[in-house]
Amino acid sequence: MRFLKRALFPALMPLLVLLLSACTEIRERVSDRDVGSEGARLYALHCSACHGDFGLGGVGVPLALPDFLDSISNRYIEVTIRTGRPGRVMPPFPRLSDEEVRAIVEYIRSFTHGREPEFPPEPVVGDPKRGERLYAGFCAKCHGASGEGGKGTGLSFSRPRDLSILAPALNNPGYLAAASDQMIKHTLMEGRRGTPMRSFLAKGLSERDIDDLVSYIRSFQHRTPADVAMLQRPVKAVLARRSPYSYERTLERVRRSIAAKGLGILREEFLGEGIVEPGTENARQRVIYFVDLVMLSDGLALDPRMGLFLPCRITVVEQDGVVKLMAANPQQYAALFNNSALNEFGRMLFRTYLSIFEEATLRHEKARCCS
Template sequence: MLLRSIALLLLAGLGAAAHAAAPGGAQLYARNCASCHGVKGDGGIGVPLALPSFQAGISDDYLRQTIRHGRPGRVMPAFPSLGAEEVEAIVRHVRSWNKGPAVAYSPASIVGDPVHGKQLFGKYCVACHGANGEGAKGTGVTFSRPRDLPIMAPALHNPGFLAAAPDAMIKATLMNGREGTPMQSYLKLGLKEKDIDDLVSYVRSFETQPLGSSAAMVEAETPVIIRESPYDLNTTVERVKTAVTTHNFFYGRVQTLEYGMTPPASENPKQVIVYFCNISLLNQALAIDPRVGMFLPCRVSIFEKNGKVQVMSVNPKVLSRLFNNSELNQLCEQLEQSYTAIMEEATL
């Protein structure tokens, strides 16, 4: 009996220790959310979660659904790997910035006239939310823009938003606006409650309409582009440098793959990286999503092994999916074509 009691106490102690070691909401938020939403919820690439009008207008369930499903094709990713308790911990942490009572919304549908709602949407909403509800362009952050400015208008024609936001929440936002952002109260703009019901009905109709190309993600056929070279490594490097300039990039530098990670004498000279750049494309990419900077400048790797030389690079199309930002689609397709042309020309 004594041994059994000791065993139970040990198990209880281990359970308590494991519980204490589990990350809390603040840690989970810092790890998964702060880089976009700000350490204190002041926003940036993501919504300013601590904004009082945002806190007053959204429910806990809206936060849960948004964390779980994200916004496909936009910057907000889904977090399917987080457990239910972890999601709840993040929700509680975000709610710690709330100065007022939590709001809950009825899941009931609002009946309105979507045809009239579409007309109103064209008059009052498209300037910020886009002609098809695809949301504002870009991330809302540039190198000259403070992170604490209001967010870009969200995508309403988005399965993640439509799954998270009940009709009653959309209606409340339209009626009350969102102080501290460009979103105004539509009642103050002169609309009647019936008009707002019609707008809600039109927004809800997006669920039955196919997403426009702006929200569709580009699929990369392969995450890596690879070409075999018939030349030795040094000749291949020179041919890549020439091809880079032919395709309107300027050559930057060549360095070994291990540069800076091992003493120079230990670097493998048969594994090198060629860096190059196009300033115009660079500025376009950073204007759309500053996180692209992690993959800049452009580069291709050249490896020689067992007498064979390969030229390879990350497929730029991967970036739009990696960053969950469909606005990168067109630019990434253009870059993929340029990378492929450079590598093929160098290995002809």
């Protein structure tokens, strides 16, 4: 990872500078007419939170790169809006009308005022077996061995990432539905200025090689990526465990278990403390916040919106003589954020919560051998 930071970040710095300086230019290019349009309104409503007001990127990837917009068809953008990228943060927008989608596409085009490229409709015919070998040599480094794409959630200027431009997940069902063979071929032939994607012709590949590569990339559509299949809403929103111990003892055991895992308790408070009038809090509803730096840093790097669920939080409640431990189910994160990179992170947190719950509620029995 350090190597990547050292090698790639400096290489991509000029791009960051280019994007920053492009900001003013793009704002000027988007005319008053565009700004007041229905497309602008819809873009502000549905897209700008992630992609930025003028397509400069944020949680989502930047859209306002001239070479990007000049190499994708309107259909590509339309299908992307409709299907999103399952597991890759970009959500689908199935409820927008065709007219609304077209208006958004028109507005996105206004970022560069380029023309929509035309691609022949014919599929590319090539040898996927040969393409597989070429892919391993020329594409896998950035796009992943199985086309899973780069890691992260796009660029963010306030939080450095390993890569400012994400290599697209070529195996993503949304990408494969949106990108035609000829569009992929065009990108391979021409590359994309302002991104690490270089022309494969310039790299010495022939058109036949590129056709083989396209046919291999197209073959991804027969295999749904496993991590995308994991994006399911959990059965339960809450993890809960009944404690056999008293309320105070349960709290103490939770604290001890957290500490034994090398995690730090940030603070404890009564539920609603600071909101309900001081002194009227329910003394039998305690919230413990805990985390470690690596966990927090990893979570926010995978998706900056993870601050909604980090630091971790366990609520200990006693009601009618029953003591319970509860936490929001971390298995929901990947599906909520449409981010399959959070599958493993969510599973790790799930195991952590369960382990704390088990340790805190485990009933000690005297060893029989000694009785």
